[in-house]
Amino acid sequence: MVYILLGSTLLIFFIILFYFASVTPPRPACFQGVWNNCNFSKPAEDWSEAARQFGGKSAVVDLVVAQAHESKLTYVPFPFEKNGKIYSYNQTDKVEPYLDRFDRDGLKVILSIQPNEVDVADLIDIVLSRYGHHKSVIGVNIDMEWKLTGNPNHASNKERDLWLTQIQSYNPKFKLFLTNFQDHTYFPDDTKDLVILYDGERTTQDKLMAKYGELAGYYTSVGIYTGYLSSTPPTASYECIMDAAPNTEYILHVIYFQ
Numbered sequence: 001m002v003y004i005l006l007g008s009t010l011l012i013f014f015i016i017l018f019y020f021a022s023v024t025p026p027r028p029a030c031f032q033g034v035w036n037n038c039n040f041s042k043p044a045e046d047w048s049e050a051a052r053q054f055g056g057k058s059a060v061v062d063l064v065v066a067q068a069h070e071s072k073l074t075y076v077p078f079p080f081e082k083n084g085k086i087y088s089y090n091q092t093d094k095v096e097p098y099l100d101r102f103d104r105d106g107l108k109v110i111l112s113i114q115p116n117e118v119d120v121a122d123l124i125d126i127v128l129s130r131y132g133h134h135k136s137v138i139g140v141n142i143d144m145e146w147k148l149t150g151n152p153n154h155a156s157n158k159e160r161d162l163w164l165t166q167i168q169s170y171n172p173k174f175k176l177f178l179t180n181f182q183d184h185t186y187f188p189d190d191t192k193d194l195v196i197l198y199d200g201e202r203t204t205q206d207k208l209m210a211k212y213g214e215l216a217g218y219y220t221s222v223g224i225y226t227g228y229l230s231s232t233p234p235t236a237s238y239e240c241i242m243d244a245a246p247n248t249e250y251i252l253h254v255i256y257f258q
Contacts, residue, residue: 030242031108032251033060035225038067038077040094042257044101051107054253060108060138062252065095065131066123068114068146074123078130085118086126095131102136109136110177114146120159124166132170140167141177141197144186153186160188168193179225183211184218195221195249201228205236209244216245223250 032055051059069075073085080088102109113123144153164176179197180186196219198212216222226236241248
């Protein structure tokens with residue numbers, strides 16, 4: 001009887017051990033969608049449809065609402081009296097109708113800014129004071145390639161905390177997104193509600209996935225842009241992206257309307 005009980009106990013132990021060894025931890029939810037680089041030439045419904053082709057009911061649009069221009073100026077697609085390095089030539093707000101449509105369609109929207117020499121905190125306030133009330137908005141993305149203030153193209157922990165606090169003063173659920181094609185030394189340390197986005201291009205997908213995977217290893221929440229025509233091939237598959245970085249939460253597709 002003792003041997004039978006001992007054998008049964010060992011059998012149960014090995015079954016449990018095998019189960020936990022074979023079960024992989026669940027991956028985080030991954031949201032897919034499109035990147036819109038301040039392009040309002042196509043109607044909002046076209047962008048909404050394109051996003052949903054990739055992400056379905058959980059589709060996301062990364063919408064650039066402050067774009068880097070020549071002479072280190074930043075253009076905004078809504079009426080704005082020129083102030084320092086920010087300018088606009090619009091009599092009407094191009095962004096608002098798009099956000100209204102994205103609200104109705106249940107999309108998630110990242111408001112992206114390319115600050116150039118404009119103070120990032122000022123630009124965050126300008127953008128969120130106009131659009132922070134939209135239910136589709138989930139946060140603000142700062143494109144570090146176009147950040148020329150402070151230590152150019154870098155973000156410190158101090159800047160991270162300042163921007164995140166400022167963004168969440170509009171909505172405590174908002175996230176701070178930071179984009180760059182460089183390695184982790186250009187980014188601040190990891191923290192809650194920070195998402196790191198990688199936008200490397202101009203090489204093979206194998207090399208891009210290796211760089212992305214290395215960067216992703218330093219952070220909890222990451223994402224990637226894919227679809228650049230300068231890359232070979234232009235688009236990485238979902239499987240390749242998730243194999244490189246299982247903690248991927250955002251896949252943003254660069255698309256080209258005909």
